[in-house]
């Protein structure tokens with residue numbers, strides 16, 4: 001019985017010192033040329049964790065290696081050193097606790113920029129979050145997790161480099177960017193701030209990785225919004241065209257296989273992510289860095305077992321127009337008795353995933369590092385929904401909690417198509433990384449109502465209620481959007497296109513998936529186990 005990454009070898013392992021007896025990176029050759037050379041001449045490596053092995057061929061599998069331990073998310077490097085950039089954020093903090101609970105040595109940096117930006121806009125996280133010192137203390141007390149934290153601005157390369165030298169990370173998760181499209185569209189200063197922070201931060205990081213930890217994998221957060229929503233209906237492939245994609249022009253044909261797919265970013269924030277994509281792609285090519293660029297769907301929700309373990313461990317949740325993502329905003333509006341604000345026709349389709357599922361995907365990516373030089377992209381999404389459909393779902397769950405909710409269509413301050421086809425390919429996480437979504441939309445929305453209806457949180461939602469309705473227009477205009485129509489859930493006919501999520505699950509024999517599930521079950525309740 002095999003876990004999904006059982007067959008990976010030292011070639012993928014960050015502990016393998018690839019210089020060995022030949023520094024193939026210094027050759028400056030293409031992957032293909034290097035492969036041929038390795039086949040011809042062989043490549044010997046050393047292991048940073050098991051130096052007694054001396055020089056050997058990089059053929060030991062994760063399943064065979066005593067340093068890789070089986071968990072319910074695949075083999076995971078024992079005490080893997082994972083550095084999280086942006087560890088104080090919505091996702092960073094949640095992932096830090098999850099990785100800590102799995103036995104990783106977690107370190108992280110943050111300069112509390114998100115807290116500052118939110119404060120300056122007069123908003124606040126509606127779920128109370130604690131200062132970092134208290135978060136760290138609670139992580140130790142409640143979950144017995146030690147997190148090594150440094151307050152560092154990623155743009156300060158000297159300080160970040162020092163910390164990276166000290167930690168010697170084996171994986172770096174880069175969440176440390178400004179994550180908001182509307183924030184980047186406020187005005188020129190905000191657009192420049194977002195692009196400078198995100199693009200220059202990531203570019204500097206790539207140079208530091210080259211110098212300090214070229215074997216570490218970089219798991220970088222991009223967004224599905226990098227692709228836009230092509231009106232032709234062309235599928236959103238996972239970053240690169242598949243081998244059988246063909247370009248036809250004037251009677252001639254070319255394979256597009258392996259080329260980056262076109263991007264059509266939808267705000268200055270999204271442009272910063274596209275720029276990151278190209279910089280990372282190049283760094284992998286020039287310096288043999290390895291990276292997963294995660295085209296992340298919109299994340300919603302509040303729950304993982306670790307953040308729910310103590311109020312001091314909760315992660316932030318924002319509902320204002322700049323930092324509140326759509327499902328989170330709708331739940332807050334329902335609790336306030338405010339009709340849910342759907343922009344424009346509400347027929348826009350986007351990709352989504354619950355917080356808990358997104359965290360599981362990240363662990364699976366960390367546990368399955370790419371090969372040296374490999375730039376890969378995964379589309380991390382578990383469902384595609386129309387905005388109006390999300391509003392209907394939130395209204396339905398709200399009714400279970402005794403809220404009578406209406407929906408309002410408002411002017412759309414963004415520049416985006418009201419009606420568009422949307423076909424998203426997401427085959428790698430389910431088929432190569434063994435991921436199955438576990439948290440249906442309604443389940444997570446229910447968990448949100450359970451948490452956000454607590455009286456002290458309702459008070460906090462009331463304080464930011466006036467910041468939910470948008471006033472930031474892509475045109476540069478500054479005025480609160482007008483209501484176009486108010487309707488009761490279930491009374492409006494849905495029109496437009498039907499989204500399609502292509503996972504290719506059916507192409508993989510069920511028996512294979514069952515085998516993986518049995519292997520996971522054999523690990524027992526806690527999910528961890530010793531090697532048999």
Ligand SMILES: NC(=O)c1ccc[n+]([C@@H]2O[C@H](COP(=O)([O-])OP(=O)(O)OC[C@H]3O[C@@H](n4cnc5c(N)ncnc54)[C@H](O)[C@@H]3O)[C@@H](O)[C@H]2O)c1
Nearest residue numbers: 086088089090091110111113114153154176179221296299
């Ligand atoms: N939350 C989502 O739905 C979503 C969807 C798609 C992509 N993403 C991406 O995931 C990443 C994390 O998102 P999030 O929702 O956790 O955002 P967040 O704002 O809560 O977290 C980002 C953290 O990075 C820190 N940071 C930013 N710039 C920094 C710098 N220069 N130096 C040090 N720290 C810095 C912030 O202070 C913050 O704590 C972002 O890159 C975002 O674009 C998020």
